[in-house]
Amino acid sequence: MIKYSKYLKRKSCSIFLFHGVIETNNYNLRNYNKKHIPKKKFKKILIDLKKNGTPISMDEVIKNIINKKDFANKSFAITFDDGFFNNYSIAIPILEKMAIPATFYITTDFIEKNSSSWVDRIEIAVNVKKCGYTKIFNREFKFSDSAKSKIKFMNDLRKIIKNNKNIDPYKITTSILKDLKYKKKKFRSNHILDKKMNWSQIKKIDKKKLFTIGGHSKTHRILSFLTDSEAKKEINGSIKLIEKKLNKKIIHYSYPEGLRHTFSNREILLLKKEGIKCCPSAESGINTKNSNLFKLKRIFCI
Secondary structure (H helix, E strand, C coil), rough: CCCHHCCCCCCEEEEECCCCCEECCCCCCCCCCCCCCEHHHHHHHHHHHHHHHHEECCCHHHHHHCCCCCCCCCEEEEEECCCCCCHHHHHHHHHHHHCCEEEEECCCCHHHHHEEEEHHHHHHHHHHHHCCEEECEEEEEEEECHHHHHHHHHHHHHHHHHCCCCHHHHHHHHHHHHHCCCCCCCCEEECCCCCEHHHHHHHHHHHCCEEEEECCCCCCCCCCCCHHHHHHHHHHHHHHHHHHHCCCCCCCEECCCCCCHHHHHHHHHHHHCCCCCCCCCCCCCCEECCCCCCCCCECCCH
């Protein structure tokens, strides 16, 4: 197992990015990218980090950087993206017991509809099919009935869809599922890999001193690929809904996908206009007092 404490440094803060925590990972295709990590591993990661470092909240991250104050040696912060129910049912009790603060960035459409992202929709379909074929921009993609073949299919699709601003991921997913002859239209699942939190649970989290709620867009589309009006709808719509549900202003956000090409100064300006103070990326690295609050780096835990 990776000892994530190796990323803890002097006068800096390492922000760790999680998505989900599950009891055990006994899947072949589903969760092949380890987005949801086993409970036992999650505990070991936290024990290692707390033994070797100092846990702080994202509010403290903001305060240090605004005041240009050195972080305590080997500071670290815990964050979760998307809004999976297992954050509430499995991760939070562990974090509470260890007195480690965390921030949960939620995608509001996922919460409103208990729906799945486009990539999870494809993964769900591929998982139950013995073979399949689709075509995107005259390029063929196919898989046979083996985990290796299906994983290659998923990775190839991820690469082309996540790097082409001319592709609407949800529209192309509808087309792919049609090619795969997968007829289920509603992606609302209570499976531990898919189920999202509801507003009642999010409100309970928000009332706990250790935890903070932030935004993570409306539909999890890549913001930099959108038109001005679409980007504004994704950002403003998600912030206003969260603020309405929690009856408070929020200052925390994170970019969907979060790599360098997925956000720009346009998104940063939109976020600042809505009162957001901090928006970490998914670019790997650590942060110091001189870091940009809208370009903070995180370390993806798998």
